[in-house]
Amino acid sequence: MQYAPSTLDFTQVIEANKRLIFKICTAYCKNTDEREDLAQEIIFQLWKSWGKYNASVKLSTWMYRIALNVAISSYRKEQKRASTELIGDQLFEIADENLQDGLSEHLDDLQHFINELKVLDKALMLLYLEEKSHQEIAEIIGITPTNVATKIGRIKEQLRQKFSKLK
């Protein structure tokens, strides 16, 4: 589904994609404070670019590009960015703090595996888990679909080996 800035409220788009932002922040940040800072920066950058959104690109592609670019840049800088004045309260409000309860214990292992990946492999893995097509992943990352298939194949093999060791 294609949206245009004029027809859809920014806040609604953020609300509809809150899980995307949360998952990227969790993958790229070690603790809750860092996750909160990164989420605020991602939303700020999305808002800054909102007026320039071009509907010829899928909204999800556009959002992933910005969110991942901000997350990777934040990793590179080490010190927290200051382009936004961070706001004291928590952006994410989680009703059930034990989000992983009731889900397979393997989720924790999976998240640990994602956290250990290199920055760009992490982006590939997240997009794979979100079941994006190779074509869309290629457009987000900036490599060919064939290259995407090869790289994801390698990461999946690493993941398979990791889980087989846990048995």
Next chain:
Amino acid sequence: MENTEILKLWKQYDEKLEKNLSLNQRIISELQQQKAKKALTPVKRIKWGAVLIGIIYIGFLGWGLYHLWPSQQVFLLGSITGHLLFCIAAIILYLRQLIVIHEIDVSENIIHIQQRLALLQTSTVKVVALCLLQLPLFSTFNITLSLINDRPFHFWLIQMPIVALFTVMGLWLYINVHPRNADKRWFRILFCGSEWSSILRAGKLLKEIDELVH
């Protein structure tokens, strides 16, 4: 665990997030209000500040040269002129970086943007290397013709070894102040703290991009 099970697990996690996660709307509206206030990032502010100070400094050097010219103090004139040229080159490099920062659009693909940002970060090292290359100029400004003619012993045995030392040091630093040496201890001392680790990370990211693309 099979891939299909992993994807299923991720989907269950996503569904749980959908039920439990909400956003603080007040923060979102406050972030939207920051747009106009924070047009300039700290990096841009620092670089614009450096350019401004550099232009004032060049003006000061130019004013000095204008008043010294013509003069018998050829070494002083030569040193100031050389220093002035290095400063102009450094400012041009900084301005080029500012243009690159201005052109960056975070909604472009990740490889393109991260490559540009990482190269931008490592190019700061090149500006420092260029500034260090002018080291010998700081040992030549006090040379005069009377020093060469009237005190040759002092000139050849004291002044010239200092000039030679500064030249070797300047050249060595110019060649070696490079992101490839970011893991060396002396480099870490020269680029202290977070700046060093940022350069190191930028170098690693460029390597990772290279591996991913090829």
